[in-house]
Amino acid sequence: MAKFILNGAQVEIDADPAMPILWALRETLGLNGTKFGCGIAQCGACTVHLDGQPVRSCSTPVSAAEGRAITTIEGVAGPDGELTAIQKAWISEQVPQCGYCQSGQIMAATALLRDNPSPSDADIDAAMSGNICRCGTYTRIRRAIKVAAGQLEPRAETIGTEA
Amino acid sequence: MNDMTPEKKPSKLAKWSRRGFIGAGVLAGGGLLIGIAVRPGNPIGALAPKVAGGDGEQLVNSWVKIDTDNIITAIVPHCEMGQGAHSALAQMLADELDADWSKIRVMQAPTDGSYVVSDTARAFVAPFTLNAADWLEPTWDGLFTQVARLADALITGGSSSIRTTGQGQMRVAGAAARQMLVGAAADAWGVPAGEITTANSTLTHAATGKTATYAEFASAAAEQPMDQTPTLKTPDQYRLIGTSAARTDIPAKVDGTARFGIDAEPEGLALSYAASVRPPVPGTRVASMDAEAAKGMNGVLQILNMGDFVSVVADSYWQAQQALNRVKVTWTQSDSAIKTTQDQFAAYARAIDEAGADGGEKAAGKGDFADAFAKSATTIEAEYKAPYLAHAPMEPINCTAHVADGKCDVWTSTQVPLMVRSALAEATGIAKDDITVHHPFLGGSFGRRLEAVYAVMAARIAQATGYPVKSIWSREEDTQKALYRPAELSRFKAGLDEAGALIAYDNIFTHRNDPAEASVPGIYAIPNTQVRVAAAPRHLPFAAWRSVDHSQHGWFIESFIDEAAHAAGADPYEYRLAMLKDAPRHAAVLDKVAEISEWSAPRAEGIGKGIAIVESFGTIVAQVHEVDMSAGKPRLVNAWAVCDAGYVVNPDGFANQIEGGIVFGLTAAMYGELDLVDGAIKQSNFHDYKMLRVDETPAITVEIINSGTVPIGGAGEPGLPPAAPAVTNAIFAATGKRLRQLPIAKQFA
Numbered sequence: 001m002a003k004f005i006l007n008g009a010q011v012e013i014d015a016d017p018a019m020p021i022l023w024a025l026r027e028t029l030g031l032n033g034t035k036f037g038c039g040i041a042q043c044g045a046c047t048v049h050l051d052g053q054p055v056r057s058c059s060t061p062v063s064a065a066e067g068r069a070i071t072t073i074e075g076v077a078g079p080d081g082e083l084t085a086i087q088k089a090w091i092s093e094q095v096p097q098c099g100y101c102q103s104g105q106i107m108a109a110t111a112l113l114r115d116n117p118s119p120s121d122a123d124i125d126a127a128m129s130g131n132i133c134r135c136g137t138y139t140r141i142r143r144a145i146k147v148a149a150g151q152l153e154p155r156a157e158t159i160g161t162e163a
Numbered sequence: 164m165n166d167m168t169p170e171k172k173p174s175k176l177a178k179w180s181r182r183g184f185i186g187a188g189v190l191a192g193g194g195l196l197i198g199i200a201v202r203p204g205n206p207i208g209a210l211a212p213k214v215a216g217g218d219g220e221q222l223v224n225s226w227v228k229i230d231t232d233n234i235i236t237a238i239v240p241h242c243e244m245g246q247g248a249h250s251a252l253a254q255m256l257a258d259e260l261d262a263d264w265s266k267i268r269v270m271q272a273p274t275d276g277s278y279v280v281s282d283t284a285r286a287f288v289a290p291f292t293l294n295a296a297d298w299l300e301p302t303w304d305g306l307f308t309q310v311a312r313l314a315d316a317l318i319t320g321g322s323s324s325i326r327t328t329g330q331g332q333m334r335v336a337g338a339a340a341r342q343m344l345v346g347a348a349a350d351a352w353g354v355p356a357g358e359i360t361t362a363n364s365t366l367t368h369a370a371t372g373k374t375a376t377y378a379e380f381a382s383a384a385a386e387q388p389m390d391q392t393p394t395l396k397t398p399d400q401y402r403l404i405g406t407s408a409a410r411t412d413i414p415a416k417v418d419g420t421a422r423f424g425i426d427a428e429p430e431g432l433a434l435s436y437a438a439s440v441r442p443p444v445p446g447t448r449v450a451s452m453d454a455e456a457a458k459g460m461n462g463v464l465q466i467l468n469m470g471d472f473v474s475v476v477a478d479s480y481w482q483a484q485q486a487l488n489r490v491k492v493t494w495t496q497s498d499s500a501i502k503t504t505q506d507q508f509a510a511y512a513r514a515i516d517e518a519g520a521d522g523g524e525k526a527a528g529k530g531d532f533a534d535a536f537a538k539s540a541t542t543i544e545a546e547y548k549a550p551y552l553a554h555a556p557m558e559p560i561n562c563t564a565h566v567a568d569g570k571c572d573v574w575t576s577t578q579v580p581l582m583v584r585s586a587l588a589e590a591t592g593i594a595k596d597d598i599t600v601h602h603p604f605l606g607g608s609f610g611r612r613l614e615a616v617y618a619v620m621a622a623r624i625a626q627a628t629g630y631p632v633k634s635i636w637s638r639e640e641d642t643q644k645a646l647y648r649p650a651e652l653s654r655f656k657a658g659l660d661e662a663g664a665l666i667a668y669d670n671i672f673t674h675r676n677d678p679a680e681a682s683v684p685g686i687y688a689i690p691n692t693q694v695r696v697a698a699a700p701r702h703l704p705f706a707a708w709r710s711v712d713h714s715q716h717g718w719f720i721e722s723f724i725d726e727a728a729h730a731a732g733a734d735p736y737e738y739r740l741a742m743l744k745d746a747p748r749h750a751a752v753l754d755k756v757a758e759i760s761e762w763s764a765p766r767a768e769g770i771g772k773g774i775a776i777v778e779s780f781g782t783i784v785a786q787v788h789e790v791d792m793s794a795g796k797p798r799l800v801n802a803w804a805v806c807d808a809g810y811v812v813n814p815d816g817f818a819n820q821i822e823g824g825i826v827f828g829l830t831a832a833m834y835g836e837l838d839l840v841d842g843a844i845k846q847s848n849f850h851d852y853k854m855l856r857v858d859e860t861p862a863i864t865v866e867i868i869n870s871g872t873v874p875i876g877g878a879g880e881p882g883l884p885p886a887a888p889a890v891t892n893a894i895f896a897a898t899g900k901r902l903r904q905l906p907i908a909k910q911f912a
Contacts, residue, residue, distance in 0.1 A: 033419020042849035073419030098245030099416030100606030125858035136826025
């Protein structure tokens, strides 16, 4: 039995303590927003927050979460579902292509901006270089982080759709 | 204003419109169905239950549904793998329909023969011809022969969705539906159809002040006659086409709700999970399996020796993989003489040596190379080597399969759902009509998911165990057991006249896959050329990898042209420009990239700029890359790209694809390499098969030229080919070191 807080709610699961958090989230708890990419903490697709710190859930065992708080992509928006500034910037800058890595990118960017509300280019590079985007959306990720940080204006020219 | 209207330039568009077959029918319950199919026969009756929504939602044609709240759903036949096709196709349909973009939704068309887009497939296999005989072109490799064998194809690739399905089907579908809605309103209001205007999913008759939503007339439109060739808009009438309309799939990709193949959780099925290992060397099989150490491990349900692979099925994927790691498997021996990377390149070199000065298959050419070469004032020769590459999409290969009661359902990320269905039918013995391929978003693909083997594996596991099973390949399996961008060796010989002009050009290499023109320096005015192929054995199976043959030949050709420029003592931009005197579009693209990159401005010590231009998939792309060599190894600083696709449907989406193509090309150029050791691939995961990361990515500027040329070009692939040569040319400019082998980074380690 493992007990932890998941996106603000207490959960208790019957899982092998050595099982990586990634698979407990996806297969035991049915939260599919966190992605499997490499299994060896190289790509960042599985990034979640453990007590607020970004960790690679593919390589962090369930036992490490005991009594702690996990936040996943499903838990970053406000209680009323309002998207965070980062998520909004990801939309205004039209960042995702395939989108598979973007949960991890957004979790990494969320931790960055919480700790460093006005990051430099070097800060962004340092915080985000653990996350691979095979579609190559890096220049948009940089720009979206600056938009979320209030350093750049959001793009105005896109015609929106209702969420 | 651009001129790309099919009315004025009939070419493919009007032809396809006429080929379209339009039919109508009334659904049970009074709903409306207007069908536009692309092959003879009317599939709509059978189609309706597969795509119709809830109460009141009406299928207006096989590509459009209108709900009672005026939400319009575009049903698109292509997959969404990040290229933005879902959204751009809906955008094209919505424009012709005069629909309110904020109320447009997109639905993935079911894997059904009715949604086969044969024109796309044909254009994909045999560009610029609609002659079916060309399908059977016998010399093509891999994917293309597989596609050609299919009577019907539902395929996404070749940077083709917008320029084939978008132009040929989605716009026609939107325009036809609009005409029928207008006709229905005209009858009801007793006014001439020509006086009714449409905008934002609303019909208006100004003189009488009557107005109605599309939803109000969706069912009455069923009684309307249908025009098989509805009038399409001219570019000055576009409202959505040509704008950067926001992509419909992005909101779900920022809040974790987007569902990819690997996220399949079919309702009512308790899934088991399979981890598998395939033979390390192509063509080999399981020789023996010792599973003792894995038996009895937590969660393990079954351990399978399937002959061509071994699987562990367990309660979770992690448990399955842990157990699989303890299964000892030996494999049969391969009879391939190629065991190492050196063997592979030696085999290529041998074939080229044997072809001699004028042997091999003549792939293209003009003039008299031998004569011009003999008369040249200066001659140059060079040999280039490009390595094997994997696609490495972020979503690992996977498929969920349920085989029961003579039926098979699979959920998988694929570019070829109908090919998957055919392969499943063959492997399981289940009739195609009893097989359903569900295909949600793809977590990247780049050509990786053009094969069916992983879906067949999942179905065989499900069949063997009786469990509904989610089969996931580890990253290591995908890196080592896939299909690959071929390694290639390319030799050039050229002659320059006294003025330095390139007058003789000879190129020989070992494989010609697709597109056929990729290895031809056709954009340049070179009077005497010969392009030859000396067939050589290739150890790893072929895959179409983003931009296919352009991925190698773009680098080969644009590197060698740069060498010629330097041999002539000319500026590489001006040297190319002089050879583009009969190619004004290419010259304009090259000029523009020189301008925005400040090509002629003085450069600081250690900074190099390189230029390259490649036309691929109908789009001309020139790039300048700026590389800082001051630390003794390359740092990518800036990339500028100028593109002419004729006309761009969604400029921001197009730019995103070009940016992505550049990063994909730079990843390959800097790091991409798979080595063979004992016939198997050495690299296994992202630690040794490295990807470019954000801190290594240059600033990228993309500019678009809408020249108005038709047919329009693609977006997904054309950004890639110029990236590698522009970088190696920049390194040469900064250091005098000519790189004739990739990847770059290890040569500066």
